[in-house]
Amino acid sequence: MSQQQSATMASAVNAVGEAASRQLNEFLTFRLGSEEYGIDILKVQEIRGYDNEAITQIANSPGFIKGVVNLRGIIVPIIDMRIKFRLGNAEYDQFTVVIILNVGGRVMGIVVDGVSDVISLDMEHVRPTPEFGSIIDTKYITGLGTIDERMLILVDIEKLMASEDMGLVNQALN
Amino acid sequence: MSTDLEQFYEVFFEESSELLAEMEACLLGLDVNSPSMEDLNAIFRAAHSIKGGAGTFGFTDMTEMTHMLETLLDRLRKGELKVRSEMVDAFLKAGDVIKDQLAGHRGDGAADPVVVKEVCDELQKLSEETADEGAVDPISRASQAVYLHEQSVVVATATPSAIEEFSDITVEETSATGNANHAVYQIEFSTTGLSDESKENLFFNLKQQGSLETCPESDEEVCRLHLTTSAPEEDVWEMLAFIVNPAHLKIEKCTQTEEYQAGTFAAATTEVVNNAAPHIEAKPSSTSSAGVDSAPYGFFPGAPAAPREQEFSQQTQSELAQSSNAADQINLAASSNLNAKAAAVETNSIRVSIGKVDQMINLVGELVITQAMLAQTASEIDPVLSEKLQSGMSHLERNTRDLQEAVMSIRMLPMSVVFSRYPRVVRDLAAKLNKKVELKTVGEGTELDKGLIEKIADPLTHLVRNSLDHGIELPEKRIAAGKLAKGTITLRAFQQGGSIVIEVGDDGAGLNREKILAKARDRGLPVRDDMPDQEVWMLIFEAGFSTADKVTDVSGRGVGMDVVKRNIQSMGGRVEVNSVFGVGTRITIRLPLTLAILDGLSVTVGDQMFIVPLTYITESLQPSENDIRTISGRGRVVQVRGEYLPVIALHEVFNIRPKSSEIKDGILVILDADGHKAAMLVDELVGQHQVVIKSLESNYRRVHGVSGATIMGDGKVALILDTTGLVMSTQ
Numbered sequence: 091m092s093q094q095q096s097a098t099m100a101s102a103v104n105a106v107g108e109a110a111s112r113q114l115n116e117f118l119t120f121r122l123g124s125e126e127y128g129i130d131i132l133k134v135q136e137i138r139g140y141d142n143e144a145i146t147q148i149a150n151s152p153g154f155i156k157g158v159v160n161l162r163g164i165i166v167p168i169i170d171m172r173i174k175f176r177l178g179n180a181e182y183d184q185f186t187v188v189i190i191l192n193v194g195g196r197v198m199g200i201v202v203d204g205v206s207d208v209i210s211l212d213m214e215h216v217r218p219t220p221e222f223g224s225i226i227d228t229k230y231i232t233g234l235g236t237i238d239e240r241m242l243i244l245v246d247i248e249k250l251m252a253s254e255d256m257g258l259v260n261q262a263l264n
Numbered sequence: 265m266s267t268d269l270e271q272f273y274e275v276f277f278e279e280s281s282e283l284l285a286e287m288e289a290c291l292l293g294l295d296v297n298s299p300s301m302e303d304l305n306a307i308f309r310a311a312h313s314i315k316g317g318a319g320t321f322g323f324t325d326m327t328e329m330t331h332m333l334e335t336l337l338d339r340l341r342k343g344e345l346k347v348r349s350e351m352v353d354a355f356l357k358a359g360d361v362i363k364d365q366l367a368g369h370r371g372d373g374a375a376d377p378v379v380v381k382e383v384c385d386e387l388q389k390l391s392e393e394t395a396d397e398g399a400v401d402p403i404s405r406a407s408q409a410v411y412l413h414e415q416s417v418v419v420a421t422a423t424p425s426a427i428e429e430f431s432d433i434t435v436e437e438t439s440a441t442g443n444a445n446h447a448v449y450q451i452e453f454s455t456t457g458l459s460d461e462s463k464e465n466l467f468f469n470l471k472q473q474g475s476l477e478t479c480p481e482s483d484e485e486v487c488r489l490h491l492t493t494s495a496p497e498e499d500v501w502e503m504l505a506f507i508v509n510p511a512h513l514k515i516e517k518c519t520q521t522e523e524y525q526a527g528t529f530a531a532a533t534t535e536v537v538n539n540a541a542p543h544i545e546a547k548p549s550s551t552s553s554a555g556v557d558s559a560p561y562g563f564f565p566g567a568p569a570a571p572r573e574q575e576f577s578q579q580t581q582s583e584l585a586q587s588s589n590a591a592d593q594i595n596l597a598a599s600s601n602l603n604a605k606a607a608a609v610e611t612n613s614i615r616v617s618i619g620k621v622d623q624m625i626n627l628v629g630e631l632v633i634t635q636a637m638l639a640q641t642a643s644e645i646d647p648v649l650s651e652k653l654q655s656g657m658s659h660l661e662r663n664t665r666d667l668q669e670a671v672m673s674i675r676m677l678p679m680s681v682v683f684s685r686y687p688r689v690v691r692d693l694a695a696k697l698n699k700k701v702e703l704k705t706v707g708e709g710t711e712l713d714k715g716l717i718e719k720i721a722d723p724l725t726h727l728v729r730n731s732l733d734h735g736i737e738l739p740e741k742r743i744a745a746g747k748l749a750k751g752t753i754t755l756r757a758f759q760q761g762g763s764i765v766i767e768v769g770d771d772g773a774g775l776n777r778e779k780i781l782a783k784a785r786d787r788g789l790p791v792r793d794d795m796p797d798q799e800v801w802m803l804i805f806e807a808g809f810s811t812a813d814k815v816t817d818v819s820g821r822g823v824g825m826d827v828v829k830r831n832i833q834s835m836g837g838r839v840e841v842n843s844v845f846g847v848g849t850r851i852t853i854r855l856p857l858t859l860a861i862l863d864g865l866s867v868t869v870g871d872q873m874f875i876v877p878l879t880y881i882t883e884s885l886q887p888s889e890n891d892i893r894t895i896s897g898r899g900r901v902v903q904v905r906g907e908y909l910p911v912i913a914l915h916e917v918f919n920i921r922p923k924s925s926e927i928k929d930g931i932l933v934i935l936d937a938d939g940h941k942a943a944m945l946v947d948e949l950v951g952q953h954q955v956v957i958k959s960l961e962s963n964y965r966r967v968h969g970v971s972g973a974t975i976m977g978d979g980k981v982a983l984i985l986d987t988t989g990l991v992m993s994t995q
Contacts, residue, residue: 146981147872148967149918158964160975163630167964197963 116210117235119242120189120202123177126240127202128209129247133193137205140186156201161190169256170201193248209242211235216244273369276317278615280366283310284359285684291355292687299340299347307355308337314362326365329380332387333358339391354386356688451489618714621674628664628671629956629975635664636977677717679757679766680708685721686728690753693732700739700750701732707757712764716855719835720766723828727768727851728753730824735772735849745846747771760854763837769850775801775843783809801841802939805829836862838879864955864984866976867933867946870920873982875955875974876933876944880987884933884949892927900927902943904934910994913945917969917990923947937991944990957984969993 117128145168147157154174158165168188172180185204190197216233230250235242250256287310290303311333318326333355339345361383364375642650642657683705694701712720736742736751743749756767777800784791784803791803803809807826832839837855856862856879864875865884891903892911900911911932915922924930924947932943955974960967960983971986 144980146973146983148964148970148983149920150968158960158973158981160633160979160981163626163633163958163975165958165960165963165973165975165981 115213116208117242117244118189118205119207119209120187120205122171122175122202125177126206126242128211128235128242128244129189129191131208133191133247135190135192135197138188138190138199140182140188140201142182159199161197161199164197166190166197166199168199168201172201172203174256191247191251193251196251198251209237211237211242211244273321276321277366277370280314280317281363283314284363284366286310288356288359288688289684291352291359292691294347294352296347296349296352301341304337304341304347308334308341311337321369323365323369325375325380326362326369329358329362329365329384332384332391336387336391345391351390354383354390357383358387448490448492616674618675621671624671625675628668632664632668633975633977633979635660637979640978673711675714676711677714678708679710679712679717680705681717682721682724683708683755683757686725686755689725689728690732693729697733698738699732699736701736702750702752704752704754705756706754710757710759710764712757712855716764716835719831720853720855723831723853724755724766724768726824726828728755731768731770731772731849731851735770735774737773764855766853766855767850768853769848771848774845774847774849775804775841776845780804797843798841801843804841805839836877836879862955862957862974862984863952864974865933865952866950866982867914867931868948868950869914869918869946870922872918872920873950873976873980874914874946875953875982875984876935877971877984877987878952880935880937880991882934882936882941884931887927887930887932887943889928902927902932904932904943907941909934909941909943911943911945912990912994914985915945915947935987935991937988940991942991942994955982955984 116131118131118134119126119128121127141159144159145157146159148155148167151157154170156168156170158167160166170180171177180201182201186201187205188199188201189205190199216235218233219228219231230246230253232244232246235244287307290307290310294300294303294307311330315327315330315334318324318330336345336351336354340347340351357379361375361380364373365380368374639657639661642653645653647654686705687703690701690703731753736753737745737747739749742751752771754767754769756765756769758765777797780800780803781791781793781795784806787806787809789803789806791800805825805828809825829839832853832855835855837853840852840854841849842852843849862875863878865878865881867874867876885904887902892900893903893908894900900913901908902911903909911927913922913925913927914920915925922930927945930945930947931949932945933949935942935944953976955976957972958974958981960970960973967983969986969990970983971989972984973981974984976982
């Protein structure tokens with residue numbers, strides 16, 4: 091392949107990539123209490139039903155950490171976001187699901203009130219976050235998206251999960 | 265083509281490392297007084313294979329080094345020289361240099377050019393100097409020398425380089441890869457369908473092998489070449505077949521010469537000429553018969569080589585005489601090379617990354633869990649209705665178990681991988697310390713997890729060095745003590761239950777109880793005169809503890825034994841010392857079979873299950889109310905066999921609601937972690953399991969009191985207790 095050709099190809103690839111970032115950001119939306127949140131779909135590994143039986147509690151851990159489960163041979167911590175953010179009643183019903191995330195090489199599950207949809211959002215339609223309104227610290231919120239009449243809170247889940255608040259990594263200990 | 269070769273580098277590196285190890289093993293096993301031909305051949309083959317590989321990849325430094333080795337080895341093999349211990353030393357040193365060079369090409373350090381030079385010189389000196397000790401009859405040598413003298417060529421400037429000046433062909437041949445064991449190949453192939461580029465590549469590669477000449481007969485379609493190289497015919501063939509259609513490829517071997525050998529020989533014989541003067545005139549006839557008048561011509565089939573014959577025939581008679589001799593040798597070498605190749609094919613193995621194996625082990629672990637879950641579900645069905653299902657389940661169980669065992673065994677390596685490095689360590693160190701030591705290894709076939717194999721090597725080296733330095737006495741001392749002058753260090757490995765036991769034993773001086781106690785007192789360690797031996801011996805593992813009178817570069821600084829102990833403990837193992845003063849010392853290491861599996865006792869507290877590593881449990885008992893005392897109303901101790909042990913109530917540590925908070929309703933598990941004891945209160949003992957250790961930290965964080973997690977038969981996660989941490993928190 092000549093150099094010129096490869097250069098053309100590369101720029102074509104870039105163009106596609108740019109187009110994707112401009113238009114085709116996909117988000118998994120889920121409910122926490124009455125609020126609706128969205129996270130980058132690429133961070134989601136899978137979605138599982140909530141099974142309290144399978145969870146092994148970990149002593150002396152904060153209440154929002156439900157414990158650990160065996161996910162095909164790896165030990166995965168389960169975090170109840172509703173308890174963490176004191177959103178509604180942490181009830182476990184047939185809609186309660188665990189979203190298994192893969193962020194920064196770590197696998198973890200978050201308990202939410204139910205997943206609703208996977209939506210594509212044009213980043214142009216995302217509004218910056220005002221300095222109030224959400225229970226989640228605004229520094230973890232990338233923006234507010236609107237679909238029809240609904241408002242979607244877009245969360246930088248990677249940043250949130252790695253944060254000290256969550257105490258999921260060793261830095262929080264000691 | 266050179267870029268194509270890069271993908272084979274790793275294979276070459278691995279193979280060379282193995283060959284070097286093999287060579288070293290052979291050298292160490294070599295009996296200097298009566299060297300076995302088989303060993304010498306094996307060493308030669310190893311050197312030769314490395315040289316071949318290095319040549320292919322263009323690692324000229326390695327080619328040169330191995331070539332030197334080969335030259336000397338070849339003479340030994342032919343019985344022209346006698347094996348001496350300096351030679352073995354030189355070979356070992358050369359092996360080290362090649363190892364360094366190999367590491368250099370790997371991009372990991374480099375060989376010290378000074379050392380390389382030294383070793384080269386040494387090898388050169390050995391192969392030259394010792395020539396006059398050769399096994400050749402002195403008279404015939406003398407007479408050959410006379411002949412040389414008459415021709416008045418080499419004699420005056422008896423060095424190999426002098427020989428090189430002889431004729432064009434010699435210079436040509438030596439320029440490429442060295443100067444021995446060369447063969448001339450006549451190569452003929454069809455160039456139809458070959459691009460200019462690939463032809464150029466081919467010529468380049470061939471040139472790296474040796475000297476290349478294009479025959480005048482070459483035309484557009486058929487290319488005829490002369491290649492003078494030390495590479496075996498198969499290598500040349502492979503290289504060509506890579507590019508040229510093998511159907512149109514013809515390689516013919518013409519002849520071999522050994523200028524270098526002739527050179528050194530001539531060098532040596534010059535001296536003999538003068539010494540053996542009286543014999544000179546007496547034996548002219550034997551010289552001419554050795555001159556092999558027409559025989560050499562037989563080695564030059566085909567017209568294109570004809571002009572060379574003239575040049576050859578002008579060379580010294582001795583050289584020609586040797587070349588016929590050398591022809592046989594080369595054939596021999598070629599055939600042994602073939603054998604080596606055949607052997608390589610037989611060792612059917614593939615290199616797989618550890619990551620893949622671990623993934624497989626994980627998956628199989630999952631399969632076992634799934635199978636257990638299925639079995640449990642199936643057992644709930646009425647067996648009358650599900651006879652086929654039940655028999656299928658039992659098949660599945662057996663198959664999964666077999667599969668798990670098979671997969672686990674992939675990670676297992678024999679102990680010989682580690683043990684094989686110690687003969688060298690012992691040999692070098694014994695020489696340095698003027699001690700006579702024999703190393704015995706038992707149970708090299710015992711298999712151990714690869715991860716453990718890698719980690720155990722350093723502590724073992726330390727123990728072996730210690731045994732040699734402190735254990736084994738000097739020969740005079742040993743004889744005075746009524747022992748054999750030669751000490752013995754025994755390395756033994758065997759499996760005992762779920763653990764692997766490795767012993768390092770010596771028949772040396774043994775540990776001196778009084779000296780250790782005195783030293784411990786000096787250092788302010790809490791010791792008593794009536795301490796049991798076992799505890800006294802364990803003092804040697806204290807940091808900074810040394811009873812050596814003087815510090816040497818081998819040992820005596822007191823750094824090490826504590827590191828040994830720590831390393832072994834980090835592998836989940838234990839160390840024990842047995843010693844009798846004046847008789848010897850034995851250090852025993854116990855390791856779990858693999859890093860990934862742990863023998864554990866499952867206990868429950870409330871509704872939670874925990875795994876306690878079995879190695880820390882000494883006993884479990886049901887306490888009676890009288891045994892339990894409180895200290896200042898809070899801390900509790902329990903009296904077990906006259907000892908008061910602190911009680912760790914697991915439900916308190918983990919904030920779990922227990923079945924009963926009364927100590928007498930629970931069970932006490934007595935733990936012993938590094939000599940610190942404690943009693944752990946649990947609700948129930950469930951059973952003993954081999955559990956697969958999973959990290960909690962990979963996705964979560966460290967949890968106090970927990971060292972890891974595992975997955976139980978029902979698919980649930982159980983936490984493995986950090987016994988040492990728990991016990992220490994009570995001290």
